[in-house]
Every structure is written in structure tokens, then in C-alpha cells.
Amino acid sequence: MGFLDGFMGNASEININEVKKEFEKVLTSGETVDKAYKLIRDMFIFTNKRLLLVDKQGLTGKKIELHSIPYKNITHFSIETAGNFDLDAELKIWISGSSTPIQKQFNKSLNIYELQSVLAEYVL
Numbered sequence: 001m002g003f004l005d006g007f008m009g010n011a012s013e014i015n016i017n018e019v020k021k022e023f024e025k026v027l028t029s030g031e032t033v034d035k036a037y038k039l040i041r042d043m044f045i046f047t048n049k050r051l052l053l054v055d056k057q058g059l060t061g062k063k064i065e066l067h068s069i070p071y072k073n074i075t076h077f078s079i080e081t082a083g084n085f086d087l088d089a090e091l092k093i094w095i096s097g098s099s100t101p102i103q104k105q106f107n108k109s110l111n112i113y114e115l116q117s118v119l120a121e122y123v124l
Contacts, residue, residue: 012110014038019045026052026066035118037110044104046118051093053102069095071122077101079116082108091115 019036020027027033028049037044043054051074053067073096080090089112092101106112 012038012107014043019043023052023054035115037106037115039104039106046122048122051119051122069093073097074119074123077116077119077123079112081112091119093119 014036016033016036019033023033023045027047030048031050032048033045034048035046041056043052043056045052045054050071051069053069055065055067057063057065075094075096077091077093078101079092082089087108088105089108089110091104091106091112094101106115
């Protein structure tokens, strides 16, 4: 994440009904959205089958890169809570076959423990 993204700290949970409507073409039959978080324009979507990382690109955000990560491919993950001087919480997810984790930062108002709990429910 860039300096501006971290500075703005706009990570927050979003309404799953809106996410279902926006991504209905991507979801498989029987797949449900359990939790979704928005990071500026990007999204972090937990379904009952996989983790979807949505990267909206360009000035308008019409171009979208979508990463679909089956929970079985997540080898481990970690959270770092926000502190007094470090105002953001962080989630790192390691995927099998990759040595570099996926990293996402969230503002202090997001309950990082809840996010970790959702991920743990599917991965463990």
C-alpha cells in the first residue's frame, strides 16, 4: 500500500448485499459472501469457498483485477494490531507456492480480531 492509502486509513467493513449484487457474475452456485472489507477502492471479500481480492485500477476504477484464493491454498496468516503510534492494523496471508505474503492494512476502527476469526474459520 502506498503512503496515501495508509494515511487515509479508509478500511472498513461493507454491506454484503451490495457486494453480492456487484459480484454476482463471479460467484459460483451455492457460494455466499460472509464478510467484505473495502480499502479505498479495493475489496477483500470472504465467501464460504474462497477469498476474493479485488483491485480496482485506473482513474475510474472500471478496470478490475480479481484474485481468487481457495482457502486450502492459504498456508498461514498473521495479524498485527494497531498501537499508540502505529495507527493501522495489518493482515498478512501466505499462499502455497509463494514466499511473499499478501499484505493489507486496515485502520484502527476495524476489528482486526473479527477479520482474523473469519479467516481462521475457513483456513483452520
